[in-house]
Amino acid sequence: xxxxxxxxxxxxxxxxxxxxxxxxxxxxxxxxxxxxxxxxxxxxxxxxxxxxxxxxxxxxxxxxxxxxxxxxxxxxxxxxxxxxxxxxxxxxxxxxxxxxxxxxxxxxxxxxxxxxxxxxxxxxxxxxxxxxxxxxxxxxxxxxxxxxxxxxxxxxxxxxxxxxxxxxxxxxxxxxxxxxxxxxxxxxxxxxxxxxxxxxxxxxxxxxxxxxxxxxxxxxxxxxxxxxxxxxxxxxxxxxxxxxxxxxxxxxxxxxxxxxxxxxxxxxxxxxxxxxxxxxxxxxxxxxxxxxxxxxxxxxxxxxxxxxxxxxxxxxxxxxxxxxxxxxxxxxxxxxxxxxxxxxxxxxxxxxxxxxxxxxxxxxxxxxxxxxxxxxxxxxxxxxxxxxxxxxxxxxxxxxxxxxxxxxxxxxxxxxxxxxxxxxxxxxxxxxxxxxxxxxxxxxx
Numbered sequence: 001x002x003x004x005x006x007x008x009x010x011x012x013x014x015x016x017x018x019x020x021x022x023x024x025x026x027x028x029x030x031x032x033x034x035x036x037x038x039x040x041x042x043x044x045x046x047x048x049x050x051x052x053x054x055x056x057x058x059x060x061x062x063x064x065x066x067x068x069x070x071x072x073x074x075x076x077x078x079x080x081x082x083x084x085x086x087x088x089x090x091x092x093x094x095x096x097x098x099x100x101x102x103x104x105x106x107x108x109x110x111x112x113x114x115x116x117x118x119x120x121x122x123x124x125x126x127x128x129x130x131x132x133x134x135x136x137x138x139x140x141x142x143x144x145x146x147x148x149x150x151x152x153x154x155x156x157x158x159x160x161x162x163x164x165x166x167x168x169x170x171x172x173x174x175x176x177x178x179x180x181x182x183x184x185x186x187x188x189x190x191x192x193x194x195x196x197x198x199x200x201x202x203x204x205x206x207x208x209x210x211x212x213x214x215x216x217x218x219x220x221x222x223x224x225x226x227x228x229x230x231x232x233x234x235x236x237x238x239x240x241x242x243x244x245x246x247x248x249x250x251x252x253x254x255x256x257x258x259x260x261x262x263x264x265x266x267x268x269x270x271x272x273x274x275x276x277x278x279x280x281x282x283x284x285x286x287x288x289x290x291x292x293x294x295x296x297x298x299x300x301x302x303x304x305x306x307x308x309x310x311x312x313x314x315x316x317x318x319x320x321x322x323x324x325x326x327x328x329x330x331x332x333x334x335x336x337x338x339x340x341x342x343x344x345x346x347x348x349x350x351x352x353x354x355x356x357x358x359x360x361x362x363x364x365x366x367x368x369x370x371x372x373x374x375x376x377x378x379x380x381x382x383x384x385x386x387x388x389x390x391x392x393x394x395x396x397x398x399x400x401x402x403x404x405x406x407x408x409x410x411x412x413x414x415x416x417x418x419x420x421x422x423x424x425x426x427x428x429x430x431x432x433x434x435x436x437x438x439x440x441x442x443x444x445x
Contacts, residue, residue, distance in 0.1 A: 070102060071289040077106045078293075079116045079128035082228045082324045083245040084331055085156040085274045086129045087314050088355045090323055092300035100299070101292035109322065112226040113196035120279060121147045127278040127293065129155060133372040135277040137198030139395055140373075142381050148280035151369065151396045152294050153362045153404075155274040155301070159334065159353025160201060160264035161249035162208055164241040165234055169259045169343065176212035176261070179241075183214065192216070193225040193233065193242035200273055203375045204264045205243035210442035211424055217379060217444040228325070234258055245273070246353065247330045252342070254330055259342035265351040267423045270360075272368040283397055290397070294404035298362060301355035302408075311335050359410040364401055366392040367417040367430030374428075374437040380444035388433040 076098075080086040092098055093105040108125060110116050113134060119125040121138070132151070136142075139149040164173055171186065173179040183190055192209070194202035206216045216222055225233055230248045233239055235257050243264075252258030264271060276297055283290045304314050315332035318324050324331065333339070337352035354361050369392040376382045398416060405412050419429035428436065 069288055071292045072286045073126070073289040074102065075104045075106055076126045076289060076293055077108055077124070079108045079110045079119055079125040079130075080323075081110055081113065081116065081129065081226070083129075083274075084247050084315075084318065084324065084335060085159060085245055085353060085355075086323065087304060087318050088155055088297050088301040089129045089276070090300075090318055091304060091314055092296040094317055095300060095303065097296040097299045097303075098293075101295050103289060103292045103296065105293075105296070107322075113199060117144070117196075120149075120277070121145050123279075126282055127152070127276060127290075129274055130277040131196055131199035131201070132272050132275050132369065133198045133200055133203060133376070134196050135275060136369055136372050136391070136395065137376065137381065139391065140382070140386060142198055142376060149395055150278050150280045150283040150290075151364050152276040152278060152283065152290055153297065153364055153401050154272055154368070155276055155297070155355065155362070157270045157273055157354050157357070157361045158263075158265040158351050160204060160243065160245045160273065162205060162241060162243045162261045162264075163230075163234070163249045163252045163258040164261045165239070166257050166259060166342070168240055174259060174261060174343065176208055176214075179209075179261070180212040180214050183219070189221050190219075190241075191221040191223060191239045193223050193230060193239045193244075195225065195227050195244055197222075197224060198372075198376060198381060200372075201243040201245070203372060204267055204271075205241075206375070206379055207422070208243075208262060208267055210440065213442060215442050215444070231255060231257065246334050247324060247326055250334055251326060251330050253340060256342075260339070261341075263339070263349065265349070268420060269351055270354075270420070272365070272371075275364070280394075283400065287400060291400050291404045294401060295408060298356070298359075298404060298408055298410065301362060302410075305354060305356040308336060359405060359412065362401070362410075363405075363412055363416075364396040364398060365413075365416055365418050366396055366398075367419075367428070369396055370430050370433050371428055374433050377437040378440055378443045385434045385437065389430070 078089055080089055090107065093107055098105040113131060116128045116130055117134060117138060120128055135149045135151055138147050171182055173182040192205060194205050196202065209216045214220065223239065227244050227248055230242045230244045231251050234242065234252060249260055304310055312332055315328050315335055319326055319328040319331055335353055337349045339349050340346045356362065366389065370388045373386060373388050373391065377385060402412055417430045419427055421427050
């Protein structure tokens, strides 16, 4: 069964613990400019030239954001959740890529995806680091307020995981098949957490459970928990497993309370994940600002992916209390592709979290957005099939992205659809979404 809480999809089981305990920290308020000042101050020890070398030449070149192309709105407030994949938005601000294009990013740390949703709807946020499926659900009014939305670009691919409690692992449940077997032999209510019921983590969790014949809507209790609260809740026994972004899966291993059952890139290699989302109103009213924002974040993603050294610098920056608020060693392993599962296995994963990858990460494929709608339909979050392609064309602002990418000489694919094979061998290509949504053996009518 799925528990929904008023207001729709808000979170349950909020447990706050101090950082000194080694667990998930509470959200701490901080002045908007303080983190950037701290980062730039720390970089000053390298010398001014060395700091500017982090971002390459042309930092002071603002020519493109001039005249008729000047951003209509100069200050842009962006919400984010404490997850490693907020990094390109954060680094766009810290490294002043925003200023390069005539805007100023003001970062707003949010406590939950419900908060991000509400603040986008009421205009408190101009844009957000946000779950792909949340944007699509909000656009169609699936179970909550309806607001016309826009996806400006993808922020990252890969890098999420499903964690099972150490208690389950000790009983032999270390993957989907062994979990299904345990649930049949050790009968009780099993609780699994995702971060937002129309979001990416919910869809990865449901897809994975269903691959072993477990219907998440009928054979498990599903709860919604904010990402930074996952580990604390597992520690006190509120759930048997969860799906969330990093660094919270690795945090569970470091704290000795969970194991990684599967990474999401094993479910779908190079899957879409977080996006830079905004309202359709913002994108229409401030197209130059939206384009400048895309360019700033693209440059930040390119900077992160350009070297292992930059990835480590990024990890150091986002570990700050103003952002993810955890120790840097919890972040810096998996962003380099160095994985461990908490049961003695270690491996190097070339399909770890990517922020740019020569632009392949960031293009907002129409088929990616459509996939989430097929899963919303599969799990009963929509009663009727929408016009999948038409909705994706409304939301994904290919025009703005292509203009921004062109200015940065980043190539874009000719086809806004792509084909991908998921863990069960089924290929998704966006050609017949209605039939695809109905094709699964495990589903909710």
